[in-house]
Amino acid sequence: MTAVAERSAAAEPKAGEIPSFDVTLKIRRYTPETHGDEPYWEEHTVTAHGTDRLLDALHKIKWEIDGSLTFRRSCAHGVCGSDAMRINGRNRLACKALLKDLNPDKPITVEPIKGLPVIKDLVVDMEPFFASYREIMPFLITSGTEPSRERIQSPEQRARFDDTTKCILCAACTSSCPVFWTDGQYFGPAAIVNAHRFIFDSRDEGGAARLEILNDKEGVWRCRTTFNCTEACPRGIEVTKAIQEVKRAMITRAF
Amino acid sequence: MQTHQFDVVIVGAGGAGMRAALESSGRTRTAVISKLYPTRSHTGAAQGGMCAALGNVEDDNPEWHTFDTVKGGDYLVDQDAATIMANEAIDAVLDLERMGLPFNRTPEGRIDQRRFGGHTRNHGEAAVRRACYAADRTGHMILQTLYQQCVKQEVAFFNEFYCLDLLLDHDLSSGEVSDGQEVRVAGVVAYELATGEIHVFRAKSVVLATGGAGKIYKTTSNAHTLTGDGMAIAYRRGLPLEDMEFFQFHPTGLAGLGILLSEAARGEGGILRNADGERFMERYAPTIKDLAPRDIVARSMANEVREGRGAGPNKDYVLLDLTHLDPAHIDAKLPDITEFARTYLGIEPYTEPVPVYPTAHYAMGGVPTNVEGEVLRNTTDVVRGLYAAGEVACVSVHGSNRLGTNSLLDINVFGKRAGISAAEFAATAPWVDLPENPSSLVVDELEEMRARPQGERISDIRRELQQTMDTNAQVFRTAESLTTCLADVRALRERYSRASVQDKGRAFNTDLLEALELGFLIDIAEVVVVGALNRRESRGGHFREDYPNRDDAGFMEHTMAYRRPAGTVVDSPAAPAPAGEEIPDPAPGELAVVLGTKPVVTTVYQPMERKY
Numbered sequence: 108m109t110a111v112a113e114r115s116a117a118a119e120p121k122a123g124e125i126p127s128f129d130v131t132l133k134i135r136r137y138t139p140e141t142h143g144d145e146p147y148w149e150e151h152t153v154t155a156h157g158t159d160r161l162l163d164a165l166h167k168i169k170w171e172i173d174g175s176l177t178f179r180r181s182c183a184h185g186v187c188g189s190d191a192m193r194i195n196g197r198n199r200l201a202c203k204a205l206l207k208d209l210n211p212d213k214p215i216t217v218e219p220i221k222g223l224p225v226i227k228d229l230v231v232d233m234e235p236f237f238a239s240y241r242e243i244m245p246f247l248i249t250s251g252t253e254p255s256r257e258r259i260q261s262p263e264q265r266a267r268f269d270d271t272t273k274c275i276l277c278a279a280c281t282s283s284c285p286v287f288w289t290d291g292q293y294f295g296p297a298a299i300v301n302a303h304r305f306i307f308d309s310r311d312e313g314g315a316a317r318l319e320i321l322n323d324k325e326g327v328w329r330c331r332t333t334f335n336c337t338e339a340c341p342r343g344i345e346v347t348k349a350i351q352e353v354k355r356a357m358i359t360r361a362f
Numbered sequence: 363m364q365t366h367q368f369d370v371v372i373v374g375a376g377g378a379g380m381r382a383a384l385e386s387s388g389r390t391r392t393a394v395i396s397k398l399y400p401t402r403s404h405t406g407a408a409q410g411g412m413c414a415a416l417g418n419v420e421d422d423n424p425e426w427h428t429f430d431t432v433k434g435g436d437y438l439v440d441q442d443a444a445t446i447m448a449n450e451a452i453d454a455v456l457d458l459e460r461m462g463l464p465f466n467r468t469p470e471g472r473i474d475q476r477r478f479g480g481h482t483r484n485h486g487e488a489a490v491r492r493a494c495y496a497a498d499r500t501g502h503m504i505l506q507t508l509y510q511q512c513v514k515q516e517v518a519f520f521n522e523f524y525c526l527d528l529l530l531d532h533d534l535s536s537g538e539v540s541d542g543q544e545v546r547v548a549g550v551v552a553y554e555l556a557t558g559e560i561h562v563f564r565a566k567s568v569v570l571a572t573g574g575a576g577k578i579y580k581t582t583s584n585a586h587t588l589t590g591d592g593m594a595i596a597y598r599r600g601l602p603l604e605d606m607e608f609f610q611f612h613p614t615g616l617a618g619l620g621i622l623l624s625e626a627a628r629g630e631g632g633i634l635r636n637a638d639g640e641r642f643m644e645r646y647a648p649t650i651k652d653l654a655p656r657d658i659v660a661r662s663m664a665n666e667v668r669e670g671r672g673a674g675p676n677k678d679y680v681l682l683d684l685t686h687l688d689p690a691h692i693d694a695k696l697p698d699i700t701e702f703a704r705t706y707l708g709i710e711p712y713t714e715p716v717p718v719y720p721t722a723h724y725a726m727g728g729v730p731t732n733v734e735g736e737v738l739r740n741t742t743d744v745v746r747g748l749y750a751a752g753e754v755a756c757v758s759v760h761g762s763n764r765l766g767t768n769s770l771l772d773i774n775v776f777g778k779r780a781g782i783s784a785a786e787f788a789a790t791a792p793w794v795d796l797p798e799n800p801s802s803l804v805v806d807e808l809e810e811m812r813a814r815p816q817g818e819r820i821s822d823i824r825r826e827l828q829q830t831m832d833t834n835a836q837v838f839r840t841a842e843s844l845t846t847c848l849a850d851v852r853a854l855r856e857r858y859s860r861a862s863v864q865d866k867g868r869a870f871n872t873d874l875l876e877a878l879e880l881g882f883l884i885d886i887a888e889v890v891v892v893g894a895l896n897r898r899e900s901r902g903g904h905f906r907e908d909y910p911n912r913d914d915a916g917f918m919e920h921t922m923a924y925r926r927p928a929g930t931v932v933d934s935p936a937a938p939a940p941a942g943e944e945i946p947d948p949a950p951g952e953l954a955v956v957l958g959t960k961p962v963v964t965t966v967y968q969p970m971e972r973k974y
């Protein structure tokens with residue numbers, strides 16, 4: 108099915124901006140309530156403006172053409188982690204993918220992220236993902252009496268785990284991982300990133316316990332260092348490096 | 363339909379909701395209902411910091427903080443609440459550090475602090491370093507840390523459940539419940555997005571923590587999901603909304619997009635310039651310049667544009683200049699927001715100034731509460747068992763203009779208080795019976811919306827609502843613009859009653875939920891506009907060009923907006939408007955926004971002229 112957005116809906120172009128252009132989205136849909144149990148492809152063409160992101164195009168389709176198109180989103184600027192999807196075969200956040208950077212000459216393919224059960228259209232069941240996250244004990248573990256003021260941590264100690272504190276739990280990394288696709292039991296990069304965030308925090312005392320968990324057969328050793336995760340991460344986290352650091356800590360017990 | 367029973371039900375899993383949950387779940391059986399996964403909540407978008415007079419880097423104390431909060435709010439702040447917040451700020455920050463929040467550190471390893479608008483040393487002498495921060499993702503770190511602790515405490519979450527109704531044991535909107543009579547909460551009704559199923563949660567205590575309502579405006583820093591649900595649900599059930607006319611426009615939204623660039627950019631030395639390169643804030647706030655409170659900076663910017671000194675091809679924005687800052691400093695302190703400028707506008711902040719314009723940011727008003735988080739149903743009576751905290755609530759610590767970094771503080775201090783109060787109340791209170799057919803209102807509304815075969819699109823009505831609010835009820839307001847806006851909002855409500863959704867399914871029907879959210883937005887927008895029309899003065903975030911001065915004799919009081927049959931007399935009614943300025947009545951037969959007032963609590967600080 109192809110539909111063309113009304114041109115009249117196009118906003119006034121602002122001087123000095125990139126002119127409007129048409130884009131076609133080829134969307135992988137799955138709507139068992141109305142279209143049976145098989146997923147299918149659907150194309151829509153909409154007019155986009157200079158700074159529009161893929162999320163704007165999806166909204167345009169939902170709001171002006173087909174209200175049943177379903178996807179998650181909230182913040183619309185890359186900080187809440189709601190809208191990871193496979194865009195032209197690569198995992199990205201729809202709200203951070205600028206249309207003008209996606210080669211609008213060809214249809215842009217949009218699919219749900221892989222490896223998690225699809226509920227409807229671009230929405231997947233996130234529970235298995237969060238379950239892995241919860242398993243690595245993602246909270247500060249300390250012993251002894253609580254200090255009355257803040258714990259002391261030097262800027263260098265703080266910098267040691269800065270990168271992995273940025274994670275927004277979007278699942279772009281985990282769902283780009285070929286190991287995860289074939290073995291849904293694998294903890295996946297995001298869980299390891301969040302373990303890293305605590306293992307290398309000078310205030311934390313749960314490192315050994317977390318390493319024990321990640322030493323499991325579904326743990327960190329399953330990583331094949333394909334770097335898909337690092338490429339996928341919208342927060343620019345060096346995911347593969349974090350996983351390597353956790354592996355090394357497992358061997359040396361130094362962290 | 364499923365029925366659940368919990369001692370405490372918390373609605374919302376942002377900073378306020380999860381902070382409440384950490385207190386409540388340790389004390390009693392607690393559930394948290396959230397329309398988003400907790401970590402998707404908009405607290406995670408907060409950037410700049412959370413303030414507390416720790417005095418880690420320079421001399422500071424809570425009394426200065428209280429004063430700044432009161433003055434920043436243009437004296438409409440309840441001073442007892444502001445004192446509590448400033449005093450408890452220090453523990454609130456230390457609590458978070460103990461939970462593991464990775465604050466930036468001083469060379470000595472203490473929590474580092476930076477400057478923010480309106481926060482000063484010794485009652486306005488100079489800017490003070492009071493904001494504790496984690497780079498420019500402080501809210502992200504707060505949200506993550508609170509969620510981590512909730513995982514640790516095994517808090518029961520119901521994720522992607524939309525709360526759509528609040529159950530009370532009396533019908534307050536009838537206007538027939540007398541003052542002093544006991545009114546209690548009985549629970550909430552929620553809709554499970556994945557299945558379309560209705561869930562009734564019976565509870566002794568309910569905490570509303572649903573966040574803000576920025577989506578009544580077109581240009582906003584708020585998430586798509588910030589649609590004022592908690593406010594509207596309470597309001598529909600007859601509870602008042604306080605001070606809704608005060609909406610904060612943050613000065614530095616990315617021009618045309620509204621995405622926020624934190625005030626921390628100016629705290630770290632960034633400067634606002636007009637098309638001529640002039641540092642124009644020197645004219646408007648000679649002492650603290652670019653770090654004046656947000657209402658003043660936003661109006662100054664809008665004024666520069668209005669007087670033809672805007673930058674860009676259409677002269678419709680000003681420039682945030684960071685080019686004199688060391689790129690390494692920018693990377694260390696402002697990495698995310700500079701990335702936003704690169705990603706969304708293609709601007710390199712190291713070398714180019716960033717186009718910015720005010721963006722709708724924060725609702726100062728909300729569901730009125732006392733300092734224990736208990737919700738008020740008039741000027742004095744509380745609804746037993748009902749609490750609110752965070753942006754949905756109005757305690758009121760922000761008065762008519764919130765200072766930057768005071769909201770992340772508010773959600774922690776009053777989230778904690780509400781959580782404790784709710785759990786303690788539930789520990790001893792008897793159960794209240796659920797009303798008969800508790801979900802009937804919600805089910806009827808959903809079914810009617812789903813069944814309407816054909817009608818206007820929800821998105822068209824929403825776009826027009828946001829447009830008229832941007833045009834007529836933004837930084838500058840007049841009786842004329844607001845009257846136009848009110849007529850628009852009412853016409854849109856009428857159209858809304860005939861609109862339809864295309865998705866008629868049960869599973870993950872976001873089309874349907876967006877329709878209900880629009881209903882909430884329309885209600886909130888009307889309250890904002892009616893309050894703004896009635897407040898014939900300028901104070902904090904509310905600026906009336908036809909009444910440019912603050913009028914303490916006439917308006918040094920909180921607004922209380924009630925949904926009642928037109929003509930109902932409420933507790934402490936608002937003075938009638940002068941002839942020629944009456945607020946137009948709604949269509950006959952409709953429930954109206956009936957205005958009352960509530961006194962401002964003034965303990966120490968007498969209103970003074972607000973100069974910076």
Ligand SMILES: Cc1cc2nc3c(=O)[nH]c(=O)nc-3n(C[C@H](O)[C@H](O)[C@H](O)COP(=O)(O)OP(=O)(O)OC[C@H]3O[C@@H](n4cnc5c(N)ncnc54)[C@H](O)[C@@H]3O)c2cc1C
Pocket residue numbers: 373374375376377378379395396397398399400403404405406407408409410411412500501523524525526571572573574583584585588591592622624723724751752753754766767768769770771773
């Ligand atoms: C971009 C940005 C930057 C900011 N920066 C700062 C800053 O630096 N310092 C500062 O102090 N303040 C800042 N603020 C303000 C501050 O972040 C917010 O006011 C505060 O985080 C609100 O927290 P909350 O818990 O009340 O609401 P939110 O975090 O918005 O959470 C609301 C919760 O309610 C749930 N919910 C909503 N409706 C329903 C419903 N119907 N049913 C079930 N659940 C529902 C949502 O799922 C969500 O979990 C900023 C705000 C923005 C937008």
Ligand code: SF4
Pocket residue numbers: 273274275276277278279280281296297300339340341342343344346
């Ligand atoms: S590591 Fe990056 S890609 Fe993975 S969940 Fe976190 S933010 Fe998303």
Ligand code: FES
Pocket residue numbers: 179180181182183184185186187188189190200201202203
């Ligand atoms: S909508 Fe929040 S990350 Fe894209």
